[in-house]
Amino acid sequence: MTINTIMVIGAGQMGSGIAQVCAMAGYNVFLHDLQEEFVQKGIQSIEKLLARAVDKGRMTEEDRDDTLRQLHPSTSIQNAAEADLIIEAVVENMDVKTGIFKMLDDIAPKHAILASNTSSLPITEIAAVTNRPEKVIGMHFMNPVPVMKLVEIIRGLQTSDSVYEVIEAVTTKLNKVPVEVNDFPGFISNRILMPMINEAIFALYEGVAEPEAIDEIMKLGMNHPMGPLTLADFIGLDTCLYIMETLQEGFGDDKYRPCPLLRKYVKAGWLGKKTGKGFYTYS
């Protein structure tokens, strides 16, 4: 099966990054969100990153223009009728995602593959609301998408081998490395990463150390590129909380309980870098 047109649903930090790498790889791309202003914000962030790549000599002006020509803003979900592959990257909420997958199943052509960039939610459950569970798959990109090499590919219970192979080939064409996992809460990446971040938040909550000290210890002591609290702010504290809730509910194990401080910050609207305030303040 040949993939020519990709539609990305959700023009937030992940959706815009995914649209960027798809357009750079030569795919025709719709970047879709509910409102024009969100789509334009996503496109502007792509333009900024491409301009930086040109300035640094990593991309020619011609390649930048070609990439931008491949990108089409969308606020009409009906554009899904043109897509061979749809990658959903909206908020980490099962009801919102299943609502979108039901709509996409009605609109997208029969051959189209429906992928989710979910961080933790069961692919099998998302697939079950469609009439094509064999064509539903997890395509979990890492943040920041243009930089990180991994795409964790999650097979739902009914995902077909041929769909897996197409997604593996698309991932390679995006210049990323696909790694296959089965469908369990948090997959591999967030089953391991998020409890570490949650533990760092507990350490702060219990007054063991200041945020800067916690981050410095993990950076200098463990060679992590970012400390866990900086990384949580970067991912989004809402997303971190939803992932911990999925792990706790999915495994029925309180070892995954989200730290109360994380809940408190999310309730306050302190979602990290994207809102200007989290464990740190951003201008």
Ligand SMILES: CC(=O)CC(=O)SCCNC(=O)CCNC(=O)[C@H](O)C(C)(C)COP(=O)(O)OP(=O)(O)OC[C@H]1O[C@@H](n2cnc3c(N)ncnc32)[C@H](O)[C@@H]1OP(=O)(O)O
């Ligand atoms: C939650 C989930 O479900 C899964 C996840 O994604 S978990 C999160 C996974 N991601 C991580 O763990 C990221 C950890 N952090 C890092 O790897 C690094 O800090 C980083 C790559 C983000 C930045 O690297 P750095 O060396 O500290 O900073 P910096 O020198 O400014 O950036 C390095 C390069 O990345 C690029 N970059 C940095 N931030 C970027 C962003 N948000 N978007 C695009 N490119 C970015 C820069 O342009 C720079 O490239 P050039 O030098 O070619 O211009």
Ligand SMILES: NC(=O)C1=CN([C@@H]2O[C@H](COP(=O)(O)OP(=O)(O)OC[C@H]3O[C@@H](n4cnc5c(N)ncnc54)[C@H](OP(=O)(O)O)[C@@H]3O)[C@@H](O)[C@H]2O)C=CC1
């Ligand atoms: N942040 C991270 O590091 C990573 C996140 N992910 C996953 O990617 C997904 C998106 O996360 P992220 O990009 O960080 O989140 P953001 O909050 O940055 O973006 C989500 C976007 O989806 C839009 N949206 C919400 N509902 C709908 C809808 N019904 N139809 C169309 N668009 C909608 C939002 O619009 P509005 O602003 O109006 O709500 C927003 O623009 C989540 O599932 C997350 O778990 C995966 C890997 C890493």
